[in-house]
Amino acid sequence: MLLTLSTTHRPATDLGFLLHKNPARAQQVEVSTGTAHVFYPEATDERCTVALLLEVDPIALVRGKGDGEGFALGQYVNDRPYAASSLLAVALGKVFASARRGVSKERPELADTPLPLEVHLPALSCRGGAALAERFFAPLGWQVQATELPLDEQFPEWGAGRHVDLRLTGTHRVADAVNHLYVGLPVLDGAKHYWVSADEIDKLLRAGQGWLAAHPERELIAARYLAHQKRLTGTAMARLAEVDDAADLDDAVAEEPAEAPERPTPLAQLRQGAVLAALRSAGAHRVLDLGCGNGALLTALLAEPAFTEVVGVDVSTRALEVAARRLRLDRMPERQRARLTLLQSALTYTDARLAGYDAAVLMEVVEHLDPDRLPALEHAVFTAAAPATVLVTTPNVEHNVRYPALAAGGMRHRDHRFEWTRAEFAAWAQGVAGRRGYAVRFLGIGPDDPEVGPPTQLAVFTRTSAQEVAA
Missing domain, CATH: 3.30.1610.20 (Hen1, N-terminal domain)
Incomplete structure (x- = not known):
């Protein structure tokens, strides 16, 4: 050869x-x-x-x-x-x-x-x-x-x-x-x-870092590389879909209109504030940050003593390493360190370690999944983990026209698989709530444009029953 x-x-x-x-x-x-x-x-x-x-x-x-x-x-x-x-x-x-x-x-x-x-x-x-x-x-x-x-x-x-x-x-x-x-x-x-085993997934993702997630043939590549083993291929695709780059590329498309007379509060900060307010309102103490990425929200959660247990979960081990460095885990006071756990897990698969918490946050996560993986996430989060409160934030695609730097029809992040209108997000969230035994209400995050709405939308799910409701 x-x-x-x-x-x-x-x-x-x-x-x-x-x-x-x-x-x-x-x-x-x-x-x-x-x-x-x-x-x-x-x-x-x-x-x-x-x-x-x-x-x-x-x-x-x-x-x-x-x-x-x-x-x-x-x-x-x-x-x-x-x-x-x-x-x-x-x-x-x-x-x-x-x-x-x-x-x-x-x-x-x-x-x-x-x-x-x-x-x-x-x-x-x-x-x-x-x-x-x-x-x-x-x-x-x-x-x-x-x-x-x-x-x-x-x-x-x-x-x-x-x-x-x-x-x-x-x-x-x-x-x-x-x-x-x-x-x-x-x-x-x-x-x-x-023989192809589960460790081949890590080999594939390491070699494919920076290009595989965006490749139009990524599913074919994963299937062939993993010898057409459906379980391994499914796990690889989930990890590719959920991977959150350590750098927040969302900020690269200028989430505030360039014509604003004075620089407003960054949207990322407004999102974080809205999530923290919703958690306080729910009386949550034990909180999951699902898709925690580089740990921006974890920092804010640990800053509030009311959150007695904080768990950061991400499919990317690299993202968790970045989060650990950002949080200065090696130098964190022991009392505060005892409140924090970092877990590697795919959000489209059931994980018993995530069950029994007061609240779970999916902040700018769902849009990174292929649409056909959303039912798996729905089951893993709302039925298997079933926290009392679930917070989901996602971009409002209608607001994209207010970003001059964003090409027509473009998305705010290169890894987004979709971006929903307000009606589409409401339809998905209400469907999940009805199927999984939750009530849901909606909030806007950021300036509420009278024509296209706020840049980010937030759904607050509150569990109404312990068992899944038949669709």
């Missing part, structure tokens, strides 16, 4: 610093399925190419698998030694582990710099042909040239096989390029040579 990566950045030999592989010498790395060779066919200031050649050991592939598993001869006679697949992805991940993390002690500024790159895979297993390669790589900013290879050159009438000659060109960070390939090879191959 062969993969080459080239750059014309000058001096091009800086590629060796980014890949942590010296262009002056060939290297060998033992992997579970054979030997990976790294060498540089060309290394000049004008152009540098690194080659990764995986020499597959067919005996290592079947060692320990027992007798009678699959077609015995097929374990030894197949295309694996030649066509790039998940075997090469594993080798890529091991050989270029530091490059994937985007670190370089010698050239730290270059590691963050997009470079002109060219990737060539002369034989890639691609169950879906050239069209699938285009669907995967083009949205990532690559120019894709995929030529389908004949099933047998001596018999062209047999047509194309499932292999392509793939060439990618584009301007990317080396770390991003390597991660695109690390995910892309097994996805295009449509199979993995090893």
Whole structure:
């Protein structure tokens, strides 16, 4: 299996610093399925190419698998030694582990710099042909040239096989390029040579950080990467849908009209104040912050002694790490620290740890979920956890016309899956309340425009029965 990566950045030999592989010498790395060779066919200031050649050991592939598993001869006679697949992805991940993390002690500024790159895979297993390669790589900013290879050159009438000659060109960070390939090879191959378990979800999300959540084929990518295991794919999609970037990109679209004569109170601060007031009014003491992100609301909750137990919940471990740093958890007084718990959990799955609290807050969370995941969130929050009070805030899409910086039809955050009108939000909330045994009332947050309403809408759910009400 062969993969080459080239750059014309000058001096091009800086590629060796980014890949942590010296262009002056060939290297060998033992992997579970054979030997990976790294060498540089060309290394000049004008152009540098690194080659990764995986020499597959067919005996290592079947060692320990027992007798009678699959077609015995097929374990030894197949295309694996030649066509790039998940075997090469594993080798890529091991050989270029530091490059994937985007670190370089010698050239730290270059590691963050997009470079002109060219990737060539002369034989890639691609169950879906050239069209699938285009669907995967083009949205990532690559120019894709995929030529389908004949099933047998001596018999062209047999047509194309499932292999392509793939060439990618584009301007990317080396770390991003390597991660695109690390995910892309097994996805295009449509199979993995090893058992896929739940820890593969973390591998996928780490490699896909910054691009997978916004990829138009993210569901296909997750399904193929996770060997079409529905449970794992569902969990991965939920985590992608619910991930909350540590930076609040909502603020980037100027949530207050630019023409305002004086700068009003930021909408994020108004949201927080409205939520705290609703919690006080409900008499809540034990509070869940569901989708807590970087911990902005947690800080405010801990500042009020009335909230005796505060639990921050997020699907993203990275977001929880950011929250811990923001809260200075390591230096927090022990008495206050005892009031706080941070939990990693997906809000579309039942979690017994979240049951029995006075109140739960979903502040700017629901719009990050795909609409077909809302029933799962509804069950997990309103039936399984069933707090006495649930607060839900979400943007009012009608108000978007008041933001000159926001393109027509655009959303306030790149990860929003939808934004509701006031009528749509009311219909959803009233449906949830009726099905789950709650009453609901609505409040506006921010300036109430007479034509398009306030920028944010708040639903306050109050439980009226302990059991779910039949729809």
